[in-house]
Amino acid sequence: MRGFDPGSRTFVRAHGTTVFDASGRGFFDATSSIWTILHGHARPEIIAALAEQAATLDHSTLLGATHPAAEELADRLCGLAAMDYAFFSSDGASAVEVAAKMALRYWAVNGQPQRTRFVRLDASYHGDTAAAMSFSDIAVFKDHYASLTFETFAYDASRELLERDDIAAVIVEPLIQAAAGMRYVPHSAYTALESMVPLLIVDEIATGFGRTGTMFAHEQLAVRPDLLCVGKGLSGGVVALSATLASQRIYDAFLADYHEMRQLFHGHSFAGNPIACAAALASLDIFATDATLAAAQRLSLAISRNAELLRTHRGVREIRVVGTMCGIEIRSQLIDASNAQSAGWRIADALYERGHFTRPIGDVIQLVPPLVTRDDEIDRFFTDVLAVLEDVCI
Ligand SMILES: Cc1ncc(COP(=O)(O)O)c(C=O)c1O
Numbered sequence: 001m002r003g004f005d006p007g008s009r010t011f012v013r014a015h016g017t018t019v020f021d022a023s024g025r026g027f028f029d030a031t032s033s034i035w036t037i038l039h040g041h042a043r044p045e046i047i048a049a050l051a052e053q054a055a056t057l058d059h060s061t062l063l064g065a066t067h068p069a070a071e072e073l074a075d076r077l078c079g080l081a082a083m084d085y086a087f088f089s090s091d092g093a094s095a096v097e098v099a100a101k102m103a104l105r106y107w108a109v110n111g112q113p114q115r116t117r118f119v120r121l122d123a124s125y126h127g128d129t130a131a132a133m134s135f136s137d138i139a140v141f142k143d144h145y146a147s148l149t150f151e152t153f154a155y156d157a158s159r160e161l162l163e164r165d166d167i168a169a170v171i172v173e174p175l176i177q178a179a180a181g182m183r184y185v186p187h188s189a190y191t192a193l194e195s196m197v198p199l200l201i202v203d204e205i206a207t208g209f210g211r212t213g214t215m216f217a218h219e220q221l222a223v224r225p226d227l228l229c230v231g232k233g234l235s236g237g238v239v240a241l242s243a244t245l246a247s248q249r250i251y252d253a254f255l256a257d258y259h260e261m262r263q264l265f266h267g268h269s270f271a272g273n274p275i276a277c278a279a280a281l282a283s284l285d286i287f288a289t290d291a292t293l294a295a296a297q298r299l300s301l302a303i304s305r306n307a308e309l310l311r312t313h314r315g316v317r318e319i320r321v322v323g324t325m326c327g328i329e330i331r332s333q334l335i336d337a338s339n340a341q342s343a344g345w346r347i348a349d350a351l352y353e354r355g356h357f358t359r360p361i362g363d364v365i366q367l368v369p370p371l372v373t374r375d376d377e378i379d380r381f382f383t384d385v386l387a388v389l390e391d392v393c394i
Contacts, residue, residue: 003341008352014041017370017377019357028377030351030358032370035178035206035325036237039286040372046236046282053278062088062272069277074243076284080215081228083245087264088272092205092231093127095242096171098266099201099227100131102246103169106199106253109262115168115198118152119161121189125179126171126203135171138179157189162196169199169227174217175322178206181364182320182327187221194222199250201227205242209233210287210296210371212323226250236283241276292371299324302375303367306382315389317363326367328385335392343392350388356381 011019011027017040018026019033029037039046053069060067074086087102089095100118107115118135120126126135133142134149142149153161155170162170170193177183193200202225207217211233214220218228227250231242256262270276286292300323307319307326317329332343340346344360351358351365358366367381 009357016040016042017373025355027352027355027357028369028381030356030367030369030381032233032237032368034232035211035368036232037370038209038233038236038283039290039292040370041238043236043282043286045286045289046238046279049278049282050238050275053275057274059270059273059275061267061269063267067272067274067277069274069281070272073272073277073280073284076281077230077243077245080284081230081245083225083228084248085246085251087244087246087266088277089242089244089268090240090270090273090276091127092203092229092242093129093132094268095205095229095231095244096126096132096135096201096203097129098244098264099171099229100135100169101266102227102244102250102253102264103199103201105262105264106250107168109253112165114166117164117166117168119155119167119170120152121172121177121185122154123177123180123183124171124173125177126173127205141179155189157192159192159196162192162198167198169201170197171201171203172223173203174207174221174223175212176207176217176320176325178325178366178368179361181329181361182322182325182366182368184320184322190221190223194224199226201225201229203229205229205231207325209283210293210323211325211368213293213297213300214323215287215293217322233283235276235279236286239273239276239279240270241273241280290372296324296371298375299369299371299373299378302378306378310382310386310389313386313389315393324369324371327361327364328367329364330389332363334394336394338392346392347385347388350392351381351384354384354388356384 013020020026120135124137126132130148202218208230226247228245235241317331320327335343337343337346348360
């Protein structure tokens, strides 16, 4: 992309809520490095767990084998999420692909092979691989790849769609759609899914692990997932690890004697890598030692308090906050974009000058900070957003 200056965003070190460039200048990591880092960068407990695991069992496949870190993590995740089994992958998109395959096979072996279609929310985003793209509804991510994707239906909360006999599953992001610019999904949109749905896939890749104030966002709804995708913050956000958590009935669909070939033929080389699992176990321990969920709720209050003050600014169209996830939608027509790529980038660039690293999603400036962020860091971010808006508003 012409106009991108790699010199201005090359980070060589990170600590806590700060990423540092080669000159030693620190920047507030306002997006948690795209919604991954939970407990701050370079947490000693996670580093120690990574190092110890690397020295003990660095890698060992989960294809036809297992290891203690994956076993323990599967148990703990299932306990936390009230699910029954965990299938590990690396990136979030892979966890979504796996959920799709599990849903298809579930119906095939249960005598309803015609259930092959999927339903998704408007403005959805589930990743950049083929099925995940098909489940997504954001033009820039999928429009050029029609030959790689398949048709999915937009969920309109109507029973008619959910009652069709060719629907395999409905996939949803709970409460908030991060990639759509921190878009709210009203609670009422999920009501029909409490009972009607053939299978429900809940994608908690962005929202999981405390970001919305509860461990998983769907705890704030009355839905019960059959499949639950997690990633990003699963390892504390420091190494690639994702999981598709499944309920007993999904697992049972794949359980048969060898010659029946019902097992799930899907596996990534680094799925459930022991080092990644060890990081995830250390991250889950930190939830207890740091009281991370209480910290997330306090952080949410600090964000909401600041958001209230900015809400009436003429350069702001809307501010959306769910827990610790915040999107500030600007009125781009009122912004002097000067030499920047867009109004959003003009503001992100100006914030960078002031020591904050964020990136716009269209006209939305995002703030999704690490859960250890202090109130004064939030205050400073908003003070600087206000100062920047004052500067660039025409
Ligand atoms: C809700 C959601 N699902 C899936 C993904 C894809 O995850 P990954 O980028 O790890 O493949 C993302 C990434 O932003 C996401 O926000």
